[in-house]
Amino acid sequence: MHDRKRWRFRSARAEQPAIPPEAIALGFENSSDGVLIADMAARGHPIIHVNRAFETLTGYSAAEAIGKNCRYLQGSDRLQPEIADIRKALEEGRAASVTLRNYRRDGTMFRNALRLLPVRDRAGNATHCVGLIRDVTHEAGVDRLTGLLDRYGLLDRIAAANVPAASKLLLIKVDILRFHDVNIGFGYDLGDALLRATAARLATLPAIAISRVATDTFALALSVEDDDCANACVSDVLDLLRPPYVLPAASIVVQFAAGYAIDAHDVDPLQLARQAGAGLQRSKAEPTHPPHSFAVSDERDARNRIRLGSELQNARLNQELVLHYQPQFDLTSGKIVGAEALLRWDHGSFGIQPPARFIGIAEDTGAILEIGAWGLRTLATYAATVNRGRSEPIRFAFNVSVLEFMQRDMVQFVERVLAEAGCRPQWLTLELTENLMVGQPEYIRRVFGDLRQLGVGISIDDFGTGYSSLRYLEKFPISEIKIDRSFVHDVANSAAKRVIVEAVVKLGAALDIRVLAEGIETEAERGMMQALGCSFGQGYLFATPMEELDLHRLLDREFVIREGWDARRFLAMMDGSENRDR
Template sequence: MLTPDRLTQLSAEGSALLVIKVDVSRFHDINSGFGYDSGDALLAQVAERLRSLFAEAVGRVGGNEFAVVYRLAGSEDAEATVAIVSAVSAPRHILPGAVVNARFAIGYVVGGPSSDPLTLLRRAGTALHKSRATPLREVRRFDNESDERSWKRIRLANELQLAVSNGDFAFDYQPKVELATGNLVVAEALLRWKHPLFGLQMPDRFIELAENTGLIVDIGTSGVRAAAAFAARLERDGAPSPRISVNVSATEFVHRDMISFITAILEETGANPRSLTLELTESLMAEPTVRMQQRLRALRDLGVGLSIDDFGTGYSSLRYLETLPVTEIKIDRGFVQSMAESATKRIIVEAVVRLGQQLGAEVVAEGIETEAERAMLCDIGCPYGQGYLFSPPLPPQAFLDLVGSGRPLGTVR
């Protein structure tokens, strides 16, 4: 029997320990499809098979999760032992009224003499989690690097939660310009995390985690509010084109009433709806439901612009361009920065530019860094662009100073 006392006893005896965790994959589907009696029978069969392997201890440690512990003469025996456990677990199971070919996820860890038993169980669980994440439930061994990443992720999630509570986010603004003249026409609001220890953190450090934890909804609220308020400030200051675009995640569209939310933000900040553009990912547009189409059209009816960000890198489909009220298409930097070396990419960029013209949507090329790239884009008729050739992302006051200068950006042709 697997108990904390038994694990402590085994560890104190000075042997290397192998701790294996076994999980019945998609157990919920078995319960739902065949009934709880079949699910219980499957767990009983798995437990009986594991007990037959002459382990030092076997126990059920979760709803459909088991742990098996062995003494090892040397760590080289671990893989052979795990292979036996995997082979015994895998064959089909005859249940009341059904025959099930169950699949198992398996993770394991090898601990030295006097290892903390609860730590070994936790680490085997970490390896099991990695096994669950693989399509074929491949066996995974715990490694310290994975543990370190897991710990950093937990710590980062806690810090991100605190940052949301404290409002520790800021926005830089990167100009978008008219390529032929260098005139500034709009700016993109780019999120930054003001970390108290490590300074400004770029979105690629925390956005995925924010999506996975649901914090992206709160972060998105502050983002749209900041962008709308900045657009309203530009308008009050007499800027000729005070349009600001801001990224909005698919999660926000799923978990909030975007129409009411945007309406409230516009009323709160006093921003003109036409001064705000929402940048959407292609994944959000890939398979638009009727409800999603209605929401997007309602946003357009408010006057808010809709942009497809990083066009060509995700689920590109001409169908959603036909059915959705897109006002802007942004060409991903990966196409722009290698046009000179790739005739194919140049053809793709030119096709997107023509497509935008036919649809009445503005086309913006991202990541322009050289005059040669700007010249090629002008030659094929791309009207707008952004990138370090014109300006890096700027703090709010620096962007306001740039607007006030009225000077063109980049080299005017």
């Protein structure tokens, strides 16, 4: 019975008409999937035929593809584990299905769902191989811009990872610092090109998974033997990303922050990703952005940040905000000529918090507008008090957030604050970072011009540390440049730093812009700044930030800096004299 059924089936198929070769060719050429045929009998398994969809998908014409081994589509990205699966399948003459990274003729990456099907002769030998290519870059779990996995694809891949029993799973997160400046300063097209170039470098690593998990954040999962190997892997990743990026119309050097976490088997992928993210936040928070491994304290700090964000809303109402002042000196006469007002939060539980601890939170929550307004009003009132009756007025500087310029009429607001406090515009300088001038240059130039007409100073803080341009000095009505402490530190032993500082000083003199060096901590740095022509400075060599009462005392006693004598010793001496007088 069963034999009769099988016979009838074979007979029925035998009676069907043969499919014309023209119909097969028509289907081949009009398939929506790319199709290639490779000759397995020839050396190197060259491609002998491709269809139109292959040409459209890869950007390579048939003439360019024929004769090549299909591995040319991977370019230099040859460390993908799927390639070993393909090689083994070809050696064994069996079918295979993998998803791997391929590259079009223009260099852009696409994720290729590849099926390999062997074609056998009557003896069972594989004579040819048919490859079916499908672009799955835009499918779920894949980042559309770079072709890497997205956040969900990363978590799925980690959950399915087959990590050897003697190894551990390492997750690294890297973040492009100041990526917003690249987008605004050079354009979103170049920003996208930078993301693709970063992805292409990361794709050369032998990772379990590589993904773009946020706008400018990438993550890699790797198998490592121990913690020492993890540290070496992180260093290798950062070394790979460090060289300049040559992009259309620009060549830029990019700095990265990095955080990582390592764990044994059966780890929760989401928890591991969260831990690596906590390490990344620590890296971003430090001035030099060194890579950080996850620590248990990171979770506590994250909870504290959430708490700070909530409590920051009431900081002004609870009178917890204060200003401390760091004097600025004439390096030749040693006299105090100004002071930078530095915002502090006197938190009931955490104590005095510096700006780096809460300004970012304030900007994220929108509290920065209220805090900034309080700071400017308080400073204007204090400046009016200090300068009442002074023959040589003290100029006070205050750092203003980019968001304040974007979300309020700064000219009208400053004019109103000055009038209410009885403060002359010449006593006030607004300090801003370079990235403010990148976003909307025409609007910012107009606002700066109006503020300068009022008489208010405009100072550029940390000059030279961002994606800056000397054209800022030409385009914008700036009254002061603050040389960043990174150029001041150990300047006596760095010829390059001396050249940079001297150039900035000469530019300032030529453009009638005051130049002030910040972060002076040694007599050698002070002497070199003077020798290079810088007239003004501030730093721990002279005075640390202090309460307004201490600044009043320095000004009343006409404190002058001299070698081996700083404000702290002077105030301590005054305290001793007053105690003896009592």
